[in-house]
Amino acid sequence: MNGIHDMGGMQDMGPIEVREDERPFHAEWEARAWGLIRATGPFGPTRRRNFRYEHEILPPAQYLQMRYYERFIKLLVDRLIAAKLLTQAELDSGRADPASPRLTPRVTPANIAEQLRQRRSLRREDVKIRPQFKVGQLVRARNINPVGHTRLPRYMRGHRGTIVADHGIFGFQDTDAEGYALPDRPQHVYTVGFTARELWGEAANARDTVHAELWEDYLERT
Amino acid sequence: MANAPDKPVGRRRFLSKAAAGTAGLVATPRIGSSEPKKLLAGEQDQGHQNPPSDVALRVKALESILVEKGMVDPATIDAVIETYESKIGPRNGARVVARAWLDPAYRKRLLADGTAAIAELGYGGSQGEHMVVVENTPAIHNLVVCTLCSCYPWPVLGLPPTWYKSAPYRSRAVIDPRGVLREFGVTLADDVQVRVWDSTAEIRYLVLPERPPGTEGMTEDALAALVTRNAMVGVAKVAGRGGAAA
Numbered sequence: 001m002n003g004i005h006d007m008g009g010m011q012d013m014g015p016i017e018v019r020e021d022e023r024p025f026h027a028e029w030e031a032r033a034w035g036l037i038r039a040t041g042p043f044g045p046t047r048r049r050n051f052r053y054e055h056e057i058l059p060p061a062q063y064l065q066m067r068y069y070e071r072f073i074k075l076l077v078d079r080l081i082a083a084k085l086l087t088q089a090e091l092d093s094g095r096a097d098p099a100s101p102r103l104t105p106r107v108t109p110a111n112i113a114e115q116l117r118q119r120r121s122l123r124r125e126d127v128k129i130r131p132q133f134k135v136g137q138l139v140r141a142r143n144i145n146p147v148g149h150t151r152l153p154r155y156m157r158g159h160r161g162t163i164v165a166d167h168g169i170f171g172f173q174d175t176d177a178e179g180y181a182l183p184d185r186p187q188h189v190y191t192v193g194f195t196a197r198e199l200w201g202e203a204a205n206a207r208d209t210v211h212a213e214l215w216e217d218y219l220e221r222t
Numbered sequence: 223m224a225n226a227p228d229k230p231v232g233r234r235r236f237l238s239k240a241a242a243g244t245a246g247l248v249a250t251p252r253i254g255s256s257e258p259k260k261l262l263a264g265e266q267d268q269g270h271q272n273p274p275s276d277v278a279l280r281v282k283a284l285e286s287i288l289v290e291k292g293m294v295d296p297a298t299i300d301a302v303i304e305t306y307e308s309k310i311g312p313r314n315g316a317r318v319v320a321r322a323w324l325d326p327a328y329r330k331r332l333l334a335d336g337t338a339a340i341a342e343l344g345y346g347g348s349q350g351e352h353m354v355v356v357e358n359t360p361a362i363h364n365l366v367v368c369t370l371c372s373c374y375p376w377p378v379l380g381l382p383p384t385w386y387k388s389a390p391y392r393s394r395a396v397i398d399p400r401g402v403l404r405e406f407g408v409t410l411a412d413d414v415q416v417r418v419w420d421s422t423a424e425i426r427y428l429v430l431p432e433r434p435p436g437t438e439g440m441t442e443d444a445l446a447a448l449v450t451r452n453a454m455v456g457v458a459k460v461a462g463r464g465g466a467a468a
Contacts (some may be wrong), residue, residue: 008369008420010393016405017390022383022451024306029278034306034381035299036285043293052371061256068372070277077284096290103292112301117347122424132420136231151422152370155396167352170424189423191354196416200397207415210396213338213423 001053001147002154004060009155009200015144016024025069033069037076038116044083051075053149053179124169124186131188132216137163139192140222141214148175148182149171156210159222161194164211172215239256311380312451314345318355318378319454320445323433333357336428340378350377350426356419357430358456363414364429365403365456368421375426379451386455396420403444406457429454434462 007013025031054075055063066074080086090097107115133139143158144150151173172185193211196204224441288294318340322329332339336353340346353375356364368374369392374382385391397403399416403409419427431453437445453457 006370007389007393008367008396010389013389013393015390016385016394016402017388018385018406019316019383022385024311024381025303026384027278029275029281031303031307032285032299033281033304036281036288036294038302039298040288040294055371061353064389067277067382073277073281073284080288085291085293090281090287091280094286096287100291105292105295105298107298108295109297109301111299113305116302116305119351121351123352151370153420153422155369158372167423167425173423189425191425205400205412205416207413208399208417209415210418212420213425215423 001056001149002145003056004063005056006154008153030067030069033073037072039105039112040076043085043103043106044079047180048079049179050149050173050175050181053076053175056149065083122171122173123167124171127169127186129169129187131166131180131190133163133166133190133219135163135166137222139163139190139219141192142218142220144218146174147177150174150177152209152214153212155199156192156194156212156214159194159198161192161198163190164193165191167213169193170215172217174215176218185217189213189215190219192219252296280467306381310376311452312378312449313446314343315375315378315451315454316446316449316458317343317442318345318428319430319449320442322355322430323437323445324442331431338366347375347377347388349373350375353378353424353428354419354425355428356417358432358459360432361406361414362371362417363410363456364417364419364427365395365399366419366421366427366429367392369393369396370420370422373421373426378428378455383451403457406452408457408459429456431458431460434460436462 019026025034045103055071058066058071058074063071077086077091081088087097090100138160139162140160141152141156144152145157146152167189169186170189171183172184172187173190176182190213191211192214193209195206196210197206199210262458285294285296285299318332321343322332328339328342331342332355337346337351337356339355340350340353356366357468358364367386372382372387372392374386391402396418399418400410403416421427431449433445434448437448448460448462450458450460
């Protein structure tokens, strides 16, 4: 989706604000929020919308305005409400409904370390697919505008780049218009290098490059 | 720009004045400004308000409800916070860099297979499944960004700093990396190539900075202490003991 999250190349976002004391959390609530997100669940239905898509469909003003951990907490609340595990009345009162079922935490002090270390690789060793492109080949990023979640930034679409590396086969992460996973489409993921001039025109430094990893479906021969 | 308040304000300063959670104005950008805004340690910009901000109260309410329902154990939350505050952070990445500076064979393995070489030092897991290490040289400077999200190599750098997640960095790093670097105090000669890495898929990047001069004979611990998080994202160089940058 061509949303506010896809901000590569925008120029009007202001100066970069750098704190002198960059700690992981700048307030107690940020730490508790992150802890809650990692320590809750998994509860509720297993067929879920893509988490990044849920961020991406926030109204642009809200997306820009919300603090990072605030956004995560909002989406956790939305999911729990959608799964009927939480109600607005409970949030308003700050107390669990006495009639709501009592569950047992799935993530515990005993298994949290293992959970945080767990690798969640999308690489697919189970399938063998011949790559369509090879290192050194000139390709073009397709001019496509999917309405669901996609990992092809707008600023690369239609531009020519060179295959720099083939990372093997990964599950495709694009979704349908509602944010649900598409039918399984494992495919090669490549690092593609674009010259800054190809992306931004003649004013860019002639030496500079921008690289991204792109799924095969995003690329075409040129 | 529509809805512009009279006086330009930094986005976060604006946020601290706005009621959390209410739809409101988006801060006015300061177009063309080249100075990064420095926030001082005690500056109230992230919900330090007293009385507690609305979002802090909402998080607190949510935690107590979920604990009551048996969906979360507060001790697990404590353990998560402890992990990200003291175990998973940029000191891990600094160790990797220092080892690569001292051990040419390790450096070679690191550049050939980042994930495996980083795992040799015991680091790996969530958001570090597929690591690529890119090396700065006198002729090449690497810069890492995630324009679509805030993807970041947690096992070696911890949780991303606020600026990395911010719209100004995410938007401009790809179109004006040299301007972004100048905001961080790094000015590169025109004949140095800037390579920007936009973490669009599942690969996460670590920059191997140049070893600063005057560090010959230093131990791995001493070298690791010189390596900053910003240098491993590519927005800074590593300064030697006397402050001389490579």
